[in-house]
Amino acid sequence: MNIEENMYKHKLEDECLKNMKKAIFCEDTFASYHENFIEESIRPDLVGKNLKVTDKQLPYIHNMVQEMSSILGIKEPEVYIYEGTNYDVHVQGVNRSWIEISAKTVENFSKNELKFLIGSQLAHIKSKHIYWKILMEQCIKAPKLIENVYNEGMAGIANERQILQMGLKVIMYKWSRVAEYSSDACGYLLVGDIEACISAIKKVIFNNDFISNNVNLGEYLKQADLLENYNSVMARYSKLDEQIPYGPLRIKELLRFVSSSKAKEVRKKMRLLN
Template identity: 25%
Template sequence: MKQNLIGLKANEFRHPLDLEATQSLQQFPGWDVAVRTVLGGVAEQFFYLQNVAASVKVSEKQLPDLHKLLIEACQRLDVDVPELYIKQNPAPNAYTFAMRGKQPFIVIHTSLVELLTPEEIQAVIAHELGHLKCEHGVYLTLVNIAVLAAGLLPNWGVILAQSLQDQMLEWIRCAEFSCDRAALLAVQDPKVVMSVLMKLAGGSPTLAPQLNLGAFIDQARAYDQMSETQLGDLLKTAQTQQLSHPVPVIRAQAIDRWASSPQYQRLLEQHQSSYNGEAMQKGKWRNW
């Protein structure tokens, strides 16, 4: 039975690279205020209208199976429930938007839903919840506004995209590792998280059932070995420095390692004890 991690704190699972990169960004005073003041109100209304006008809001009455996956993931990560929208789009993707004090939301593209199993969809939801749990919102919103606006408002989008610094892209790549950990804490099976990454790398509704996760992990090890030479290391750096996400094979390898770590096992045991203790104090056991 999968357990709810009552009292879970972001820093308990936050990746060290995420912490380091976030602290580096915080050395630039005014980022937080500037993003919320200049972009926050307009962007919030803009994307809210986009969601309401051209997406489907998930609820108990609308796509209840997906709503159940959302509620379960929120319970396991001990996070407030955001709004969830499903948007028609042929590019498999999911993203979140959150400004402090505002209602956060998650958007998942239909093509991603078609590609994944229900448990894998829950891993995606939990990954996005990880951004909320770690309070990545302000910096993540700046990146998402640039990416989304590039397609919706080409001129504005290009200007914003060009304004992103290498440091911002480095930060979001590091933040993704923390959110992959959040996904694992929610589904509590590393193979599910790694399968999502494999399908994002080379899956389709037709090919997905034929993919071999073990072979994909071997592929990740081969990629990792490229760092053993100076040229390989330089090429890997050049390949990733303009990306908003780490390459899927490295993310899969990172989650595989963390799932075997004492830190992950300790988190499950620690919060299982808290969960059982709370249930016993109430005089009953609770099953989710």
């Protein structure tokens, strides 16, 4: 059974993406620049300084990625393991995307925890989240680059640049947060183990096993209500300035999806096929 985008997409994603597209400029130029210059400059270090996952190097990860890519109907991306101090799995690349996983994550995460994180990143590829995320980042950086090029004789441009960047962030980061909800939902559908999904999210958020292991989920989710009550101008801007949803909100949204009839139906069909 294939998992299609409409099986996990958050209800607000299309609207948020539509609004973000209105704010994106020079789409083809930025995409081409990133693919042909930035990514090409990254690849030598990517291959030369990291471990590529193959059927003979960390084969269980290779098989995991191969299986989930097939279920999602996407081309299997290359996967690299890098030395890092954080729990992290992320995707890179506009069109020829690849996944990077920190060695710390591989070492300390269970199979299902790792599967959830990798599956979520594969969803970013399938749904073209990574494409739009890269364009989003390029657009936000653009005003600063323009300021650097035309610095002389442009008094006050810093203020205009900051206002423009703030506006772009508000629009684009809203989409980014919703896209993360969608990818988490896809990760769950691929794994079917909500405890492992929540555990993986906690570990990534806190980057500390002691804190993660001492979370009382009921108490932690109450912090979502506290966040919603912070409504001063500065508090609201701080919340809007986040690319990834706060942990309590992220877990709360995933639990909402897991309890939905849509998620239950997909998981039921997948269990029957297995």
